[in-house]
Amino acid sequence: xxxxxxxxxxxxxxxxxxxxxxxxxxxxxxxxxxxxxxxxxxxxxxxxxxxxxxxxxxxxxxxxxxxxxxxxxxxxxxxxxxxxxxxxxxxxxxxxxxxxxxxxxxxxxxxxxxxxxxxxxxxxxxxxxxxxxxxxxxxxxxxxxxxxxxxxxxxxxxxxxxxxxxxxxxxxxxxxxxxxxxxxxxxxxxxxxxxxx
DNA sequence: CAATAGATCATCT
DNA sequence: GATGATCTATTGC
Numbered sequence: 001x002x003x004x005x006x007x008x009x010x011x012x013x014x015x016x017x018x019x020x021x022x023x024x025x026x027x028x029x030x031x032x033x034x035x036x037x038x039x040x041x042x043x044x045x046x047x048x049x050x051x052x053x054x055x056x057x058x059x060x061x062x063x064x065x066x067x068x069x070x071x072x073x074x075x076x077x078x079x080x081x082x083x084x085x086x087x088x089x090x091x092x093x094x095x096x097x098x099x100x101x102x103x104x105x106x107x108x109x110x111x112x113x114x115x116x117x118x119x120x121x122x123x124x125x126x127x128x129x130x131x132x133x134x135x136x137x138x139x140x141x142x143x144x145x146x147x148x149x150x151x152x153x154x155x156x157x158x159x160x161x162x163x164x165x166x167x168x169x170x171x172x173x174x175x176x177x178x179x180x181x182x183x184x185x186x187x188x189x190x191x192x193x194x195x196x197x
Numbered sequence: 198c199a200a201t202a203g204a205t206c207a208t209c210t
Numbered sequence: 211g212a213t214g215a216t217c218t219a220t221t222g223c
Contacts, residue, residue, distance in 0.1 A: 047215070056215070058208095066208065084205025086216050103215060122218075134216050176215055201221075210212085 018074035022100035041107030055179035059099035086134030
């Protein structure tokens with residue numbers, strides 16, 4: 001992929017893309033291109049976090065300082081800090097007032113691979129550069145500074161390919177949670193080498 | 198290989 | 211004061 005193509009405003013996902021239920025958004029984000037700070041990668045693994053009885057979601061106990069953005073308008077980034085070391089990127093779905101977001105767990109590098117390698121010197125293979133939510137934010141230089149950022153306008157955006165790739169979606173339980181551990185809300189591109197776990 | 202420990206801190210009880 | 215939507219190195223088989 002050429003950076004000149006990524007620099008255009010065309011094919012950036014719009015607000016209406018995110019203004020749907022979190023499961024639909026999680027499935028449709030697969031195969032799209034995450035772009036930030038001279039790095040681009042195809043999203044290959046997502047997880048949906050819902051409102052209602054989904055106790056695994058950070059929004060399950062209502063609006064707090066941290067979870068406020070999840071209740072806000074769709075198409076914004078929710079970035080949180082966990083385990084004293086890692087930051088994780090979510091994209092907010094659902095209409096304003098209704099909680100729901102999608103955790104971006106892995107991406108396959110498409111452009112800016114040398115920059116990603118520099119940000120993740122310990123990574124042994126290209127496929128693993130942005131595999132796992134903490135590794136992904138590291139490779140893309142995404143931090144809590146991006147919390148609340150509008151993802152329908154740069155510098156952090158998600159794009160479509162000029163020709164949509166074909167692939168099979170596989171649904172599995174979400175990773176690393178206690179509550180609702182058997183809900184099949186993790187979605188991966190079947191067989192892709194950049195998928196984590 | 199699989200299992201485990203340690204790092205390390207924002208958030209909420 | 212405990213916990214957690216993780217990662218890596220290390221240990222043990």
